[in-house]
Amino acid sequence: MRVLDRPLTRLLEQARARGRDVLLEHEGLALARALGVGVPEHRLVRDAGEAARADLDAFPGARLVVKVVSPGILHKSDAGGVRFVEKERAAVTGAVGEMADRFAGDDVAGFLLCEHVEHDRALGGELLLGLRWTDDFGPVVVLGPGGVDAEHLAAHLRPASATAAPASSSRSIALSGSRRSRRKRDASSAALWTAGLVYLTWWCSW
Numbered sequence: 001m002r003v004l005d006r007p008l009t010r011l012l013e014q015a016r017a018r019g020r021d022v023l024l025e026h027e028g029l030a031l032a033r034a035l036g037v038g039v040p041e042h043r044l045v046r047d048a049g050e051a052a053r054a055d056l057d058a059f060p061g062a063r064l065v066v067k068v069v070s071p072g073i074l075h076k077s078d079a080g081g082v083r084f085v086e087k088e089r090a091a092v093t094g095a096v097g098e099m100a101d102r103f104a105g106d107d108v109a110g111f112l113l114c115e116h117v118e119h120d121r122a123l124g125g126e127l128l129l130g131l132r133w134t135d136d137f138g139p140v141v142v143l144g145p146g147g148v149d150a151e152h153l154a155a156h157l158r159p160a161s162a163t164a165a166p167a168s169s170s171r172s173i174a175l176s177g178s179r180r181s182r183r184k185r186d187a188s189s190a191a192l193w194t195a196g197l198v199y200l201t202w203w204c205s206w
Contacts, residue, residue: 007030007031007034008031008034011023011027011030011031011034014027015027018071020071022071022074024069024070024071024109025067025069025112026042026044026069026112029042040114040115040117041058041059041060041114041115042112042113042114042115043058043112043113044069044109044111044112045096045110045111045112045113046110046111047096047097047100047110047111048093048094048096048097048100051092051093051096051111051113052089052092052093054092054113056087056088056089056092059087059113060115061087061115061116061118062086062087063084063085063086063087063116064085064086064087064092064113064114064115064116065082065083065084065085065112065113065114065115065116066082066083066084066085066092066095066099066111066112066113066114067081067082067083067111067112067114068081068082068099068102068108068111068112069108069109069110069111069112070103070106070107070109071107071109072106072107073103073106075151077148079103080099080102081099081103083095083098083099084116092113096111099111125147126145126147126149126150127143127144127145127146128142128143128144128145128146128150129141129142129143129146130142
């Protein structure tokens with residue numbers, strides 16, 4: 001897998017050259033693709049004009065996800081930086097234009113047009129998988145529940161006991177229903193992602 005070193009190095013060096021210690025979403029997708037992991041169809045556009053010229057037929061399905069791309073906006077949903085729209089030019093350019101106005105004062109690198117991927121919305125239907133460097137342990141791979149479930153657990157987890165604090169009644173019902181309706185998960189993609197990041201931990205230690 002040493003053949004991957006060149007594109008990985010280039011991605012990291014470009015981010016560092018711009019004074020960033022995080023990868024933007026399209027850079028993370030490029031990294032995943034370099035590791036052999038399938039990623040949703042996507043395209044980075046600078047503004048609504050460029051979005052209007054994008055080939056929407058290149059995206060499968062009837063819907064698209066439009067996301068703001070900024071090193072200062074990592075929690076896009078909380079900031080209003082994610083929109084689900086019909087795969088129609090007016091809807092896509094409208095969403096991009098709206099976000100451009102909303103984040104006019106931020107350091108925005110562009111807007112990501114992404115394939116809408118249907119997934120199980122029950123608990124465990126999304127995974128959080130990441131890699132970070134720590135001074136104590138070096139590279140560390142993190143794997144856990146993703147999506148809004150990750151945000152809920154992060155907000156309510158008690159560090160001293162490592163148990164989750166009581167949720168609201170509506171949230172408890174939602175989580176309980178998710179467990180009851182949970183289907184068998186296809187672990188192949190998660191395993192491939194994890195293997196790729198484990199490789200990165202080895203690569204980062206060089």
